[in-house]
Amino acid sequence: MSDAYIALADGRVLEARARAPGRTRGELVFTTAYTGYEESLTDPSYAEQILTFSYPLIGNYGVRSERFESDSVQPRAAIARELTDDVAEWLADEGVPAVDHVDTREIVTTVREEGAMACGIAAGPDATPEDAVEEMEACKPMSDHVDIGAQVSVTEPTVYEGDGVADVALLDCGAKGSIISSLTERGADVHVLPYDATPEDVADVDPDVLFVSNGPGDPENFVAAQEVVDEFAGELPMAGICLGQQVITSALGGSTEKMAFGHRGVNQPVKDLRTDKVVMTTQNHGYTVDDTGPLEVTQVNVNDDTVEGLDSEELDVITRQYHPEANPGPHDSLGFFDDVLDLARSTPSVAAD
Numbered sequence: 001m002s003d004a005y006i007a008l009a010d011g012r013v014l015e016a017r018a019r020a021p022g023r024t025r026g027e028l029v030f031t032t033a034y035t036g037y038e039e040s041l042t043d044p045s046y047a048e049q050i051l052t053f054s055y056p057l058i059g060n061y062g063v064r065s066e067r068f069e070s071d072s073v074q075p076r077a078a079i080a081r082e083l084t085d086d087v088a089e090w091l092a093d094e095g096v097p098a099v100d101h102v103d104t105r106e107i108v109t110t111v112r113e114e115g116a117m118a119c120g121i122a123a124g125p126d127a128t129p130e131d132a133v134e135e136m137e138a139c140k141p142m143s144d145h146v147d148i149g150a151q152v153s154v155t156e157p158t159v160y161e162g163d164g165v166a167d168v169a170l171l172d173c174g175a176k177g178s179i180i181s182s183l184t185e186r187g188a189d190v191h192v193l194p195y196d197a198t199p200e201d202v203a204d205v206d207p208d209v210l211f212v213s214n215g216p217g218d219p220e221n222f223v224a225a226q227e228v229v230d231e232f233a234g235e236l237p238m239a240g241i242c243l244g245q246q247v248i249t250s251a252l253g254g255s256t257e258k259m260a261f262g263h264r265g266v267n268q269p270v271k272d273l274r275t276d277k278v279v280m281t282t283q284n285h286g287y288t289v290d291d292t293g294p295l296e297v298t299q300v301n302v303n304d305d306t307v308e309g310l311d312s313e314e315l316d317v318i319t320r321q322y323h324p325e326a327n328p329g330p331h332d333s334l335g336f337f338d339d340v341l342d343l344a345r346s347t348p349s350v351a352a353d
């Protein structure tokens with residue numbers, strides 16, 4: 001007999017096995033990543049989502065906190081064909097429901113055909129299908145989570161020291177730890193600021209570059225971050241990853257749109273239009289830039305032609321839709337962080353102007 005239920009917005013309820021008990025709801029998405037479950041499950045970009053792993057066995061090399069991208073599990077629940085005891089126990093300890101023994105091929109096919117959708121989960125000895133449906137019906141669309149940044153951002157400025165090579169002001173919209181360490185490893189001092197920092201807070205840091213991080217939810221809801229970008233456009237070099245690309249583009253006069261089911265995985269091919277080279281990238285996003293405003297498209301997704309990289313020599317902006325920090329995933333695009341440091345070093349800082 002089943003002790004877990006997954007309710008989908010299309011009316012179906014799937015039976016599963018409870019691996020970590022609880023009831024919850026979220027936007028149902030899938031990742032095709034076959035490795036990196038520790039990083040994915042701690043990536044703040046997954047807040048308010050239920051993460052399905054298409055790879056059938058998750059947890060086969062244990063759980064090590066040094067691989068974590070933040071200090072808690074971020075998706076609201078996890079679904080896999082088979083979760084090992086290590087992962088199940090970790091998720092149970094964190095209070096995050098997890099289920100397995102379900103046909104994840106069916107879930108992936110459904111999300112591909114019908115799009116990311118509301119989902120409810122009920123798992124544990126007393127769980128009923130009705131509980132899962134009740135959760136699913138209470139699930140809000142992602143864009144209704146207007147203050148999602150508050151769930152994932154630092155509340156106080158925090159400095160991570162490198163070697164004083166450059167000062168980076170990083171707007172923490174839900175930053176992955178490896179984005180910060182990719183900058184400190186290259187010598188930058190990273191001043192992590194809350195997602196709702198003001199232009200004055202940024203000016204106080206006197207940065208060489210403004211960096212807008214990855215993060216969960218709808219980029220149009222990151223209003224304060226867009227105001228900061230708008231304020232410093234043309235004065236301060238800027239860089240962004242994923243949500244950061246979306247926020248910077250919107251603030252500069254472009255726009256974003258929601259994709260049907262997004263890109264989540266570690267083998268998304270990206271072509272650089274200047275060199276014609278293709279690299280494999282890690283991705284985790286459900287929105288995309290549709291109008292690039294004043295920014296030039298430098299990289300595109302080989303599968304669907306969506307915008308992967310934007311530059312502006314005039315405004316000193318470089319952004320990426322994918323995750324060059326590669327945790328998890330291929331290291332092909334780590335050079336992005338060298339480019340960010342070059343940008344920081346090439347231009348006088350705001351206060352020096």
Ligand SMILES: NC(=O)CC[C@H](N)C(=O)O
Pocket residue numbers: 045213214215216217218219241242243244284285286287288
């Ligand atoms: N990883 C991210 O930064 C995700 C950005 C945004 N929340 C999206 O889904 O598109």
